Amino acid sequence: MNLKKFFETLRDQIEYGIDNIRASKKYLVSLSLSLVAFLILLIVLFISNSDFSVKKEANILVDDISSRKYAQAYDYYKDLEKEFSASKMNKFNNVASNKLSALVATSGDKYVTGEMSKEQYSGLINTINALEDIQIDVNQLLDISSRVEQMYIDENITYEKASSYMEVTTSLKGIYQDLDEYKNNIETIYQSREVYKQASKFQQIKKYKEAIDKYDKVVEEDKKYYNLAESRKKECIKLMYDYYISQASNSSKKGEYEEALVYLTYLKPYYPNDEKIEKLEDEYKEKISVFTLTSDDILNLISKKSGVNREELSVISYQQTIDDKLYYYAEVVRDNKIFNEVLVEAKDKKIYSYKSEKVDYGCEYSDGYYKVDEQGNYVFAISSKDAATLVKDKLNDKHEKYNDLEMKYKSEITKYVNEDELNKLLKKNNNIYYYALVKKGWFSLTKEVYLVNMYDKTIYKCIDDKISKI
Numbered sequence: 001m002n003l004k005k006f007f008e009t010l011r012d013q014i015e016y017g018i019d020n021i022r023a024s025k026k027y028l029v030s031l032s033l034s035l036v037a038f039l040i041l042l043i044v045l046f047i048s049n050s051d052f053s054v055k056k057e058a059n060i061l062v063d064d065i066s067s068r069k070y071a072q073a074y075d076y077y078k079d080l081e082k083e084f085s086a087s088k089m090n091k092f093n094n095v096a097s098n099k100l101s102a103l104v105a106t107s108g109d110k111y112v113t114g115e116m117s118k119e120q121y122s123g124l125i126n127t128i129n130a131l132e133d134i135q136i137d138v139n140q141l142l143d144i145s146s147r148v149e150q151m152y153i154d155e156n157i158t159y160e161k162a163s164s165y166m167e168v169t170t171s172l173k174g175i176y177q178d179l180d181e182y183k184n185n186i187e188t189i190y191q192s193r194e195v196y197k198q199a200s201k202f203q204q205i206k207k208y209k210e211a212i213d214k215y216d217k218v219v220e221e222d223k224k225y226y227n228l229a230e231s232r233k234k235e236c237i238k239l240m241y242d243y244y245i246s247q248a249s250n251s252s253k254k255g256e257y258e259e260a261l262v263y264l265t266y267l268k269p270y271y272p273n274d275e276k277i278e279k280l281e282d283e284y285k286e287k288i289s290v291f292t293l294t295s296d297d298i299l300n301l302i303s304k305k306s307g308v309n310r311e312e313l314s315v316i317s318y319q320q321t322i323d324d325k326l327y328y329y330a331e332v333v334r335d336n337k338i339f340n341e342v343l344v345e346a347k348d349k350k351i352y353s354y355k356s357e358k359v360d361y362g363c364e365y366s367d368g369y370y371k372v373d374e375q376g377n378y379v380f381a382i383s384s385k386d387a388a389t390l391v392k393d394k395l396n397d398k399h400e401k402y403n404d405l406e407m408k409y410k411s412e413i414t415k416y417v418n419e420d421e422l423n424k425l426l427k428k429n430n431n432i433y434y435y436a437l438v439k440k441g442w443f444s445l446t447k448e449v450y451l452v453n454m455y456d457k458t459i460y461k462c463i464d465d466k467i468s469k470i
Helices: 003-066 070-083 086-113 120-128 138-151 160-167 178-204 208-215 223-253 257-267 276-293 295-306 384-397 408-416 419-429
Strands: 313-322 325-333 339-347 353-354 366-374 378-380 405-407 431-440 445-451 459-463 466-469
Touching: 003 070, 003 086, 003 120, 070 086, 070 120, 070 295, 086 120, 086 160, 086 431, 120 160, 138 160, 138 178, 160 178, 178 208, 178 223, 208 223, 223 257, 223 276, 257 276, 295 313, 295 325, 295 353, 313 339, 353 384, 384 405, 384 431, 384 445, 384 459, 405 408, 408 431, 408 445, 419 459
Parallel strands: 353 366
Antiparallel strands: 313 325, 325 339, 339 353, 366 378, 405 431, 431 445, 445 459, 459 466
8 A cells, every 4th residue: 555655646746747847848938939039020120220221311312313403312322332331232222223213204204294394304314324223124114105105196295205205215224125116116107107298298289199109108007197098099099090191191292202101100000901091002102103213313314414424423312392392402513513403303304403693503404493592492493485485575565576586595695795794784683594596687687685584584685785674
């Protein structure tokens, strides 16, 4: 019995000891946890105090920049670089970068809407660029740049405003090509609208072909102006038919058949297999084959008429329309000197030599003569036959009988007149004449000389070595 009681007492003592151990362990654990919590609290307070300091100084920097105190902000940033440790400065740059990213986005909005000037916005960007380790969040800029592009497309802002925003914003360091898409889109839309304006001007002055070419260059991305261009293009196609056929007809009347064909080529892409266009095209091509003269053709004509060997001559020629008739102007050269200036009638191949009061090539082989007056107009002389008719009519009016009338060159009549008097008249009046030799009396022994101004048709008679107007 005593042994049993002993064991029971021992058991109670052991259990009491175990309970005490357990109680002490719980206390130690609780104490340890308290210490850990206290240490964590100190760390948090330290970190919080550090973060508060960084945010405060970041706010000061942002406030200075917002107030356009750019030099002060720059100096402040440089002072912080000297004062802060590398890790703290890195933390400051991160905080400041976030705040300045928001400021750039807000300022960009204000600039676009006119609440901020370009100088102010540029000053902000330039200052941020000077802060070496500040990095602006490009995502915020992508968003506003997209909106600026759309505002320009919708015509809510001008091209100048949209373009200058992109120009200033893309100057931010670290942006590189991130905004190029929006910048290029704005430029593309602008160029497209400029082309549309040019097309509209062409349409107003009836240059329909040029207008259509421009309307075709309006980009589809600019939906409003693309649709307008398509509509205007249809107008041009409708209006150009009658207008270009009329222009082709006018060119044809002037002998400008190549130009007439050009007007028809403008129409053919939009009016394929049109019978009227095809008929006119055939007509103008036929006229080109009939009325076109090459330099060789002109050389052959002049050589044949003048009796000068073709190899001794060269010509420079081009088409010239006068009074709705086609001619070829040709400058004829012989021995490196101008031999003659002629107009060759394309249809009849008649040659007209230049003869004026100031320039006379002494040509005696042409079918007629011409000059250019002070106003630049072409004036054709009457023909030798017309001059003869004028003299005959004058003689008949005076009831003067004659046996014969011959048209002569000056060199052939000098023996019948006082040459000094003739030269005085020519010098005094500074005009060009035809010469008519009139034969009268028995066996046509009496010979009279008449001068006819080939341009104004005035008639002079040579009598007793005197020359007088009749």
